[in-house]
Amino acid sequence: MAEIDLPPFLANAWRFHQDDCLSEFRKFMTESQWTSSELSEAHLSNQVKAYKLRLEEQELSYRSHGRASAGTGAASLLSSSAAQLIELLQSSDNFLLDVETLAKNLNSPTLLVVLRDPRLPYIALRSFMNLPANYGPASAAEVARSNIDIDEAILANESYIRSRGVERNKDGVGLVRLSDAEVILGPSTVELDGDSQMLTRLIVRKDPPKGGFNFFDAKRPRLLRLQPSTEAFISTFHRITRGILEGLNWSNVFVAGGMILTTLLHVDPAKDDDKNVNDCDIDLYIYGLTPSEATEKVKEIYEVWARNLPPSGHQNLVIKNAKTITFLSDYPNRRIQVVLKSLASPTAALLNFDLDACAMGFDGTDVLMLPRCARALETGYSTFTMDLIWGHHLGDRRSTQDARVFKYANRGFGLRILPSYVKSLEIDYYLGPKRTMWGGPNKSNRKIERNEPGLKTLKRIACVAQDMVRRFYFGKTPLTEQPDWMDDENWNEIKEWDRHEVYRDDDGDDTMEDKEVPTIRISDLDSIKLHRNLPGGRQGVGDFEVWMRHHEAWVLDAIGKAEFVRQPPRSPSSNGVTRSTVYDGDYYDDLPEYQWDAAFDARLFSRSIDDHNDELFDRLKVEICSRVNIRYSATGWRDYLTRRIRRQVHGPDIQSVLEKQITIPIDISFKLEDYISSLVGPILEEKNIYNGNKDERRILIPVHEIGKGTTIIPDLVESAEKNLRYWVVGNELMWAGIDRVIDETTEVLWQIFHWNRLSRVDLESVLALACGFRRRIPPVLDLGPIPTPPTTARSDEEAGKSSSSTDAAGSTAVEAVKPPHILVKPTSSKTMGVLSEYEARVFQQWAFHVPPIISRTYTEPESSLYDEYEYTYPPPDKLFWRDGDEGSGEIEWVDVVPGGEPGNESHGGGLGGCVRSGRECVPE
Numbered sequence: 001m002a003e004i005d006l007p008p009f010l011a012n013a014w015r016f017h018q019d020d021c022l023s024e025f026r027k028f029m030t031e032s033q034w035t036s037s038e039l040s041e042a043h044l045s046n047q048v049k050a051y052k053l054r055l056e057e058q059e060l061s062y063r064s065h066g067r068a069s070a071g072t073g074a075a076s077l078l079s080s081s082a083a084q085l086i087e088l089l090q091s092s093d094n095f096l097l098d099v100e101t102l103a104k105n106l107n108s109p110t111l112l113v114v115l116r117d118p119r120l121p122y123i124a125l126r127s128f129m130n131l132p133a134n135y136g137p138a139s140a141a142e143v144a145r146s147n148i149d150i151d152e153a154i155l156a157n158e159s160y161i162r163s164r165g166v167e168r169n170k171d172g173v174g175l176v177r178l179s180d181a182e183v184i185l186g187p188s189t190v191e192l193d194g195d196s197q198m199l200t201r202l203i204v205r206k207d208p209p210k211g212g213f214n215f216f217d218a219k220r221p222r223l224l225r226l227q228p229s230t231e232a233f234i235s236t237f238h239r240i241t242r243g244i245l246e247g248l249n250w251s252n253v254f255v256a257g258g259m260i261l262t263t264l265l266h267v268d269p270a271k272d273d274d275k276n277v278n279d280c281d282i283d284l285y286i287y288g289l290t291p292s293e294a295t296e297k298v299k300e301i302y303e304v305w306a307r308n309l310p311p312s313g314h315q316n317l318v319i320k321n322a323k324t325i326t327f328l329s330d331y332p333n334r335r336i337q338v339v340l341k342s343l344a345s346p347t348a349a350l351l352n353f354d355l356d357a358c359a360m361g362f363d364g365t366d367v368l369m370l371p372r373c374a375r376a377l378e379t380g381y382s383t384f385t386m387d388l389i390w391g392h393h394l395g396d397r398r399s400t401q402d403a404r405v406f407k408y409a410n411r412g413f414g415l416r417i418l419p420s421y422v423k424s425l426e427i428d429y430y431l432g433p434k435r436t437m438w439g440g441p442n443k444s445n446r447k448i449e450r451n452e453p454g455l456k457t458l459k460r461i462a463c464v465a466q467d468m469v470r471r472f473y474f475g476k477t478p479l480t481e482q483p484d485w486m487d488d489e490n491w492n493e494i495k496e497w498d499r500h501e502v503y504r505d506d507d508g509d510d511t512m513e514d515k516e517v518p519t520i521r522i523s524d525l526d527s528i529k530l531h532r533n534l535p536g537g538r539q540g541v542g543d544f545e546v547w548m549r550h551h552e553a554w555v556l557d558a559i560g561k562a563e564f565v566r567q568p569p570r571s572p573s574s575n576g577v578t579r580s581t582v583y584d585g586d587y588y589d590d591l592p593e594y595q596w597d598a599a600f601d602a603r604l605f606s607r608s609i610d611d612h613n614d615e616l617f618d619r620l621k622v623e624i625c626s627r628v629n630i631r632y633s634a635t636g637w638r639d640y641l642t643r644r645i646r647r648q649v650h651g652p653d654i655q656s657v658l659e660k661q662i663t664i665p666i667d668i669s670f671k672l673e674d675y676i677s678s679l680v681g682p683i684l685e686e687k688n689i690y691n692g693n694k695d696e697r698r699i700l701i702p703v704h705e706i707g708k709g710t711t712i713i714p715d716l717v718e719s720a721e722k723n724l725r726y727w728v729v730g731n732e733l734m735w736a737g738i739d740r741v742i743d744e745t746t747e748v749l750w751q752i753f754h755w756n757r758l759s760r761v762d763l764e765s766v767l768a769l770a771c772g773f774r775r776r777i778p779p780v781l782d783l784g785p786i787p788t789p790p791t792t793a794r795s796d797e798e799a800g801k802s803s804s805s806t807d808a809a810g811s812t813a814v815e816a817v818k819p820p821h822i823l824v825k826p827t828s829s830k831t832m833g834v835l836s837e838y839e840a841r842v843f844q845q846w847a848f849h850v851p852p853i854i855s856r857t858y859t860e861p862e863s864s865l866y867d868e869y870e871y872t873y874p875p876p877d878k879l880f881w882r883d884g885d886e887g888s889g890e891i892e893w894v895d896v897v898p899g900g901e902p903g904n905e906s907h908g909g910g911l912g913g914c915v916r917s918g919r920e921c922v923p924e
Contacts, residue, residue: 006046007034013774014390014842036755036766037669037721040748043773044675047744055165062163065119082113089124090173095183099127103136111138115148118156122371123176125153126183149891151383151418154371162351162396169347170288176374178230178264178367184374190228196268199232200225205380207894210887213422213458215551216405217414218558220380224412226264233367237263240272241282244334248304250364252297254285254346257353260360260367261411264377278332279596285361287343291689291732295658298325298338302654305336315602318657319609320649321591322664322729322746323736325657331600342737352393354400356382357413379893381416382408386842389541392776394736394743402522402541402550409554417458419887424840425454425847453886456877458544458847463880465548468868469525472854473518473562478879519563520553526851543849591648609648617645619757620665620703623724628714636712641703643726661692662729665703666749667756669721673700676745683739692730699733699745700725727753747776 009028028034034042085102092098106114114120115128125148131141161174176184185203193200203224208214227233238246240263245255262280271277284301286294305327306316317328327336343349346361346368353359356376360369376382391399405415452460470477526546541547557564592608594600620641625632643663651657677698684690684697691699703724709715716724727749736743755769835843853868 007039007042009770010039010043010046010773014845035669035721036769037672039766039770039773040672040752041675044679044744044748047747047776048679048741051740051744058163058165062160062165062168065117065160065163078110078113082110082117083119085114086117086119089121090119092121092124095121095123095127099124099140100131100135103128103131103138103140106136106138106140108138108143111140111143112147115144118153118160120153120157121174122154122157122374123180123183125150126186130183145892151375151416152420154375155383155385155418157371158351161347166344166348169351170345172345172347172368174371175347175350175368176371177369178227178233184371184378186378193225193267196270198267198269199228200267201228203378205378208379208381208416209419209890209893210885211419211422211455211889213417213455213462214381215415215462215548216409216554217380218555219410219412220414221412224265224377224380225267226377227267230366233263233362236266237362239269240266240277241334242308244282244305244308244336245301246304246308248301248364252286252288252294253301254287254349254361254363255282256285256346256349256361257283257358258407259283260362261358263362264360264367265411281335281337284336284338285341285343285346285349286338287345287349289342291342291735291738294342294735295731299654299658301336301338302327305334306653309333316652317602317606318651318654320657320660320662320734321647322662322734325654327654328600328602328605331596331598335596340734340736342735351396352398354388354391354398355404355408355413357408357411376413379416380412381414384415384417384421386839386846389846390776390842394740394747400541405541406554419455419889420835421840421843422454422458424835424843425457426452455886456881459880459885460874461545461847462548462551463875465545466552467875467879468854469520469549469552469556472524473520473556517560517562519565520556521565522550522553525549525553526854543851544847545849546851606650609650612648613646616647616665620645620724623667624704624713624716628716630713634712636710640708640710640713642701642705643703643728645726658731661731662734664727664729664753665756666700666725666727666753667722668700668725668752670718670723671720673723673725676700676749679741680745683741687738689732689738690730691733692728696728699729699742699749700727702726 007028089095089098089102102114103111115125125144128140128144129148129150133139133141135141157174161169164173181188181201185201188201188203190199190201192198193202203226205220205222205224227236241259259280259282262277266272266277286297289297302318309316309329310333314330314333315328319326319328323340325338325340327338329335341349346363350359350361350368350370350373353370356370356372359373359376360367362368372383385397387395387397388400391397409415467477526542526549541550553562553564556562592605592612594605594608621637622632625634643661645665646660646663649657649660649662651660677700680699681697690696703726704716706715718724732738733742736746751769751772754772755766
């Protein structure tokens with residue numbers, strides 16, 4: 001693993017520090033004397049270095065596939081034969097015929113090598129599994145089904161696809177198509193839907209095997225109907241989009257994401273006007289073109305869109321920011337968003353999607369999917385990996401946000417943590433020292449469990465989060481009872497706060513029938529402090545325990561016991577969906593949003609964009625006035641400034657928008673500016689890119705040119721550390737993907753832009769900048785030695801029993817705690833996947849991170865205090881665990897329990913309080 005020379009504060013970000021972020025940063029800054037400029041340069045330098053190392057590792061990985069090294073390093077004969085067979089399948093025009101031929105001729109050892117090779121196309125793997133029983137000398141179907149975990153195989157195969165690189169992936173190898181549904185979607189049938197009287201493909205979903213952790217699956221339907229063919233999909237797509245893209249030349253154009261999933265699942269024409277259908281946007285990607293060619297393609301798409309709008313009077317609005325170009329008209333005419341990423345192929349677009357269910361697209365002819373997307377349709381689950389936490393839109397796969405998880409959970413797609421991840425948690429469960437509140441008695445910490453099953457550990461943490469939410473809103477729960485392991489003396493030391501127990505019936509039950517339900521907000525369950533040091537900040541999903549708090553809030557909403565408010569409406573009279581013009585929320589959460597419904601007014605939204613740009617302009621004027629020591633009311637700014645500030649540009653058509661540049665004010669040091677120029681300048685020269693104006697090859701230009709000052713506004717004097725610049729984004733540099741150095745520079749500039757807007761003392765301000773850098777962790781960082789947990793994490797009883805010795809000076813040396821052992825192995829001999837040490841280490845840190853304590857004071861109907869300090873002991877096993885939940889390593893998904901109603905089953909491996917079709921399931 002390559003070593004990156006990052007400051008410790010940044011390099012150790014992957015560990016989800018439990019220490020106070022501010023104190024750790026202050027210590028780092030005091031001892032190192034680093035400046036904000038040096039932090040920025042170090043981060044940028046190492047992100048570029050990490051990317052290059054990642055490319056090298058992927059190339060090595062690609063070249064190593066299929067080579068089983070012997071003692072001399074030569075490929076084995078068996079492996080070479082299997083490699084040739086896989087190459088044959090990769091170029092196959094008839095998978096079923098080729099698979100049948102191989103199954104008739106391969107013995108078991110060769111067949112297993114082929115099946116376990118990550119290069120094996122997913123459609124070929126499923127073709128082997130779909131063969132008749134006892135087919136061929138090796139009974140190929142039985143060998144495949146009993147030895148291969150499909151979900152692990154998909155992850156391994158996607159890793160191989162990524163290792164091929166962008167150029168090789170132009171051939172589309174690895175993607176599957178809707179026309180392959182008979183093979184890739186498991187047992188399914190095409191039949192007439194009794195409600196819509198349309199032909200549909202019906203999938204009957206199975207229960208996942210035990211051993212994994214399943215959540216956000218309360219609304220996962222047992223039966224799923226989708227379009228029966230590509231032809232039916234195309235017809236439905238043009239019908240529900242009202243022909244908005246009719247006549248488009250689809251070359252180099254790819255629609256991906258939620259619109260495609262909506263079309264695939266929309267099988268009843270009578271529901272064309274449903275709000276969930278009308279609200280879906282069209283996300284367009286352009287691939288295989290240069291930036292200038294892609295810009296011309298955007299113009300072409302706009303002309304098609306504008307031509308296909310209804311002939312009656314309507315409002316047109318085009319909006320451009322540094323990530324997207326959006327076309328808006330009257331609701332429900334389709335909103336089109338062009339993602340400004342220069343992509344090589346549809347594969348590159350799909351690989352970056354976060355949740356499996358939306359990793360599909362339409363190229364005008366066929367519906368293309370990643371294998372994990374097809375699997376999500378089949379099972380109802382997206383597979384969890386740490387990319388969902390640490391990913392980035394510049395990385396292999398984007399991270400996700402709470403809002404997106406809720407969105408797809410409401411559409412019936414849950415999340416599943418695979419058994420291989422769960423097994424990696426079978427380590428000593430260390431937590432921090434006991435905590436004391438207001439000088440009172442020590443509060444008992446969560447009980448330390450030794451080497452319990454990983455699934456039990458996850459369920460224990462999830463139960464703590466679930467109980468926290470229920471206590472927070474409803475009062476006492478079974479967890480507030482004295483646990484079996486705590487004696488009466490210790491229990492009585494804990495002060496009982498007077499809680500107002502709301503929502504109780506006369507008989508004392510916690511049921512809430514005919515009662516007003518509470519409103520739950522994410523801001524109640526976790527604060528900004530909880531996310532300050534975590535990837536994605538408040539936009540992300542936090543650590544596992546915080547995520548489980550949000551999950552419980554979502555579940556309570558699903559069963560009608562609470563109202564989960566994820567985003568407040570823009571106005572009391574509007575029930576529309578709040579929309580944004582951005583692609584990724586990490587750095588754009590402060591941009592104007594709009595309500596997408598019949599009340600949408602383009603003029604009002606344009607005004608909000610102008611107000612936002614004016615606010616930036618006002619901030620710049622205030623900064624200049626403070627530096628040159630004049631009053632804010634000074635005039636003459638038009639000649640004084642070199643550009644007009646525009647963070648978003650709007651206009652009535654595409655041409656008027658493309659004529660204007662994105663121009664963002666930024667405060668930067670000479671040193672960092674010179675470093676950025678040395679990186680970006682040669683690339684612009686090499687690629688012959690002018691940034692807006694002719695002969696302009698800079699991305700940073702002065703806001704004021706010396707000599708343009710007047711007696712009213714004097715010349716702006718610059719300093720070594722604080723220089724006002726315009727960050728200019730022209731019509732070529734608005735496309736990400738031209739060069740990774742430019743992309744990484746852009747990310748740093750966004751962080752500095754937000755950092756400039758903070759009105760804090762210098763050290764606190766630099767902390768925010770550093771925390772922004774911490775939220776991106778390169779996948780090639782050296783993780784260093786396994787961290788040893790603090791000795792204070794042990795119980796008092798264990799501490800008393802630990803051996804000690806006294807040295808000559810009389811001091812006592814306490815025996816060090818044994819570091820946790822990392823167990824990274826398949827769930828059974830039948831499982832092909834092996835979790836990498838990197839993924840396991842980062843997953844463990846995320847799962848075990850303990851969020852800060854939350855307190856809440858209720859002012860109505862009476863004064864009361866909720867405080868988490870009181871209940872830090874662990875939940876009894878009876879609340880969340882049943883013997884056998886961890887399973888025995890089975891990989892086969894199971895059919896519905898005989899006699900059970902589809903959709904109402906409690907699945908093993910998830911939370912104790914799971915939900916199916918509005919019915920709450922409670923543990924036995």
